[in-house]
Amino acid sequence: MAQAEIGILGGSGLYSMKGLTDTHEVQLETPFGAPSDAYVLGTLAGRKVAFLAATGGGHRILPGELNFRANIHGFKQLGWSAFSPSRPSAR
DSSP states (O other), rough: OOOOEEEEEEEEETTTTTOEEEEEEEEETTBBOOSSSSSEEEEEETTTEEEEETTTTTTTTOOOOOHHHHHHHHHHTTTTSEEEEOOOOOO
């Protein structure tokens, strides 16, 4: 059974999403190395979601150092069928 239907790759504004319940963290290892951080799994609007802080907790990874393959593969390991990268809105 999939642990997550939807994967959300985001930043500091999403560390604590309003409405995200039943949360727990999952550490994964992939064929591409370790993802940026632990995945936060939970339920949002009745759907199983997995959230990953792209630059790690506390922004400890520079954007040019991101291991995108490990991050995406981790979402696949969790069983996601939809993926939503977030980005800051243009002002």
